[in-house]
Amino acid sequence: MGFFSKTIDKLKGALKKTATVLSTDVRTLFVPGRQIDDQFLSELEERFLRADMGIQNVDRIVNELRDRWRLGKIKDASECLGIVKEQLGANWPKQDRELRLAPSGPTVILVAGINGTGKTTSIAKLAWLLKNEMKKSVMVCASDTFRAAAVEQLSIWAQRIGVDIVKHKMGADPAAVAYDACESAKARGIDILIIDTAGRLHTQENLMRELTKIRDVVARRIPGAPHEVLLVLDATTGQNALAQAKNFSLAIGVTGIVLAKLDGTAKGGVIFAIRDQLSIPVKFVGLGETPQDIETFDPVRFIDALFGGEKAAA
Numbered sequence: 001m002g003f004f005s006k007t008i009d010k011l012k013g014a015l016k017k018t019a020t021v022l023s024t025d026v027r028t029l030f031v032p033g034r035q036i037d038d039q040f041l042s043e044l045e046e047r048f049l050r051a052d053m054g055i056q057n058v059d060r061i062v063n064e065l066r067d068r069w070r071l072g073k074i075k076d077a078s079e080c081l082g083i084v085k086e087q088l089g090a091n092w093p094k095q096d097r098e099l100r101l102a103p104s105g106p107t108v109i110l111v112a113g114i115n116g117t118g119k120t121t122s123i124a125k126l127a128w129l130l131k132n133e134m135k136k137s138v139m140v141c142a143s144d145t146f147r148a149a150a151v152e153q154l155s156i157w158a159q160r161i162g163v164d165i166v167k168h169k170m171g172a173d174p175a176a177v178a179y180d181a182c183e184s185a186k187a188r189g190i191d192i193l194i195i196d197t198a199g200r201l202h203t204q205e206n207l208m209r210e211l212t213k214i215r216d217v218v219a220r221r222i223p224g225a226p227h228e229v230l231l232v233l234d235a236t237t238g239q240n241a242l243a244q245a246k247n248f249s250l251a252i253g254v255t256g257i258v259l260a261k262l263d264g265t266a267k268g269g270v271i272f273a274i275r276d277q278l279s280i281p282v283k284f285v286g287l288g289e290t291p292q293d294i295e296t297f298d299p300v301r302f303i304d305a306l307f308g309g310e311k312a313a314a
């Protein structure tokens with residue numbers, strides 16, 4: 001089995017719950033022989049909303065189907081699947097789903113998000129991917145000094161994956177840790193430095209101020225840094241994730257999203273709402289709790305994993 005089919009299978013497995021809401025009922029919803037009618041369309045609408053696709057998206061798809069049906073262009077429910085896939089597959093900006101790397105010297109990736117979304121685990125995944133699939137030297141930085149367990153959690157991952165870590169004691173200044181990490185990354189000729197941050201401080205304002213401070217420190221140490229500010233969102237929170245993204249984006253300038261916990265949620269449709277409502281590309285998806293449970297996000301593959309069958313439009 002090649003790498004591609006392996007990743008498709010993993011994605012398919014992870015998206016099972018969302019796929020069930022959207023179309024298990026490939027047998028009952030898009031079944032050949034079922035006539036399109038108002039009941040069919042409202043059933044489809046209800047499921048797509050339940051998968052957290054977002055009202056605008058759902059309206060657009062359902063209106064498109066209704067128009068074609070009224071014009072007599074489609075009659076059978078099975079004819080809708082291709083149109084749905086085409087609609088979902090359209091309008092993905094191609095430009096910048098790839099990780100932005102520094103032309104020379106260390107690339108700095110700052111990772112942010114509210115508590116528990118999956119930041120530290122996503123950093124382990126990224127470190128694993130960059131080290132093993134992209135053959136990069138990776139260092140992680142424990143700038144979440146707020147919780148005692150945070151530094152330890154990152155240290156354990158760093159050791160397991162076999163990457164360097166820069167850490168201070170709990171309660172240390174997170175920006176000072178980042179400063180040291182930048183110096184160390186330069187001195188050791190590290191390709192990629194990934195910075196873990198706290199998800200919760202005494203107030204949201206404090207958190208944003210701290211993140212800004214870390215960002216400013218790394219910007220002064222390494223040209224062009226941070227090259228990426230990745231926001232980790234928890235897919236199980238559905239539409240709430242959008243509000244978080246807007247806040248972080250205003251405060252610290254997010255360049256990409258890691259959508260974690262797509263496994264085990266029926267709200268994977270939120271990825272389409274993110275596309276519609278934010279101008280921030282989803283760069284990676286998290287599909288489980290081990291470092292290997294990560295994939296770069298590709299809309300065509302994602303839609304295929306959701307609905308199976310023929311390819312969606314690029």
Ligand SMILES: Nc1nc2c(ncn2[C@@H]2O[C@H](COP(=O)(O)OP(=O)(O)OP(=O)(O)O)[C@@H](O)[C@H]2O)c(=O)[nH]1
Binds near residue numbers: 121198200261293
């Ligand atoms: N199923 C699943 N669980 C995940 C995924 N990513 C993270 N988790 C789990 O979510 C929980 C929180 O993950 P962390 O990586 O510690 O989250 P965090 O954002 O660093 O949390 P704080 O540091 O407390 O803000 C852990 O139990 C992880 O194993 C994922 O893609 N799928």
Ligand SMILES: [Mg+2]
Binds near residue numbers: 119120121144150197
């Ligand atoms: Mg953490």
